[in-house]
Amino acid sequence: MDKNLIKELADYVHHAEKEKREITKITAELYPDLTIENSYLVQEELIRQKLDEGHKIIGPKMGITSEAKMKQMNVDDPIYGYVFDNMVVEEGEAISISDYIHPKVEPEIGFILSRDLEGPGVTTLDVIRATEYVFPAIEIIDSRYENFNFTLPDVIADNTSAAGAVFGTYMRKPEELELDVVGVTLSLNGEIQSLGAGAAVLGHPAKSVARLANMLSKKGGKVKAGQPILTGGITAAVRLSPGDFVTAKYGGLGDVSFFVK
Numbered sequence: 001m002d003k004n005l006i007k008e009l010a011d012y013v014h015h016a017e018k019e020k021r022e023i024t025k026i027t028a029e030l031y032p033d034l035t036i037e038n039s040y041l042v043q044e045e046l047i048r049q050k051l052d053e054g055h056k057i058i059g060p061k062m063g064i065t066s067e068a069k070m071k072q073m074n075v076d077d078p079i080y081g082y083v084f085d086n087m088v089v090e091e092g093e094a095i096s097i098s099d100y101i102h103p104k105v106e107p108e109i110g111f112i113l114s115r116d117l118e119g120p121g122v123t124t125l126d127v128i129r130a131t132e133y134v135f136p137a138i139e140i141i142d143s144r145y146e147n148f149n150f151t152l153p154d155v156i157a158d159n160t161s162a163a164g165a166v167f168g169t170y171m172r173k174p175e176e177l178e179l180d181v182v183g184v185t186l187s188l189n190g191e192i193q194s195l196g197a198g199a200a201v202l203g204h205p206a207k208s209v210a211r212l213a214n215m216l217s218k219k220g221g222k223v224k225a226g227q228p229i230l231t232g233g234i235t236a237a238v239r240l241s242p243g244d245f246v247t248a249k250y251g252g253l254g255d256v257s258f259f260v261k
């Protein structure tokens with residue numbers, strides 16, 4: 001794909017993100033032929049732009065990791081993007097709704113590895129063996145596209161809707177839990193909005209990290225030790241409103257909360 005076009009598309013989503021303004025998806029009119037492969041080139045350019053502006057990558061995130069979501073979008077692979085330092089929200093703190101377009105939250109299980117994992121061929125067991133600890137997290141997604149209406153290439157180009165991450169401080173060794181049957185509830189103001197179990201993420205959240213390592217290896221990349229990794233939403237995402245108190249509560253893995261102003 002032409003370099004100028006890659007830059008034009010990256011600018012398109014980046015400006016929308018900075019101006020907190022929704023845009024029509026790229027594939028609607030701007031460039032209907034965007035492929036998955038090319039959408040990662042747009043994402044790479046977007047990431048370069050953020051790094052040039054002084055932002056730093058905190059860690060990778062996986063998306064569309066449930067079989068149901070993959071079927072719905074007619075794809076075999078999940079997608080990945082990156083959480084940046086300016087997206088991190090401290091547990092127990094408040095976000096301002098005006099810093100986002102139409103934010104939603106989803107509960108996720110996070111991993112920290114003790115050593116790098118480089119694909120291809122990384123297995124779920126490799127991930128469990130390389131895991132320093134797992135932790136509870138909430139991801140804030142804020143698609144830059146109107147009504148979260150996008151195709152897979154659109155959402156990849158938009159850094160997979162990444163907008164915020166609340167990393168819980170509760171830590172467990174992965175072998176202390178059966179992560180596939182760890183349950184989670186997501187509540188707003190004490191009322192449960194959605195619930196699920198770790199198995200919603202590719203059957204086991206560690207499999208998501210393995211898929212990430214194998215996908216990154218196609219680009220010569222790897223999953224790095226010490227970076228928090230978000231493995232993908234366990235439940236449907238829930239829309240936020242001012243005044244909300246958001247809590248994700250996990251079986252055997254603590255909880256995470258924050259406020260919305």
Ligand code: OOG
Pocket residue numbers: 061062063064065106139141142143148155160161231232233
């Ligand atoms: C895409 C982001 C997907 C997840 O965990 O599945 C994602 C979206 O739904 O806007 O982060």
Ligand code: MG
Pocket residue numbers: 061062063106108139141230232233
């Ligand atoms: Mg997510």
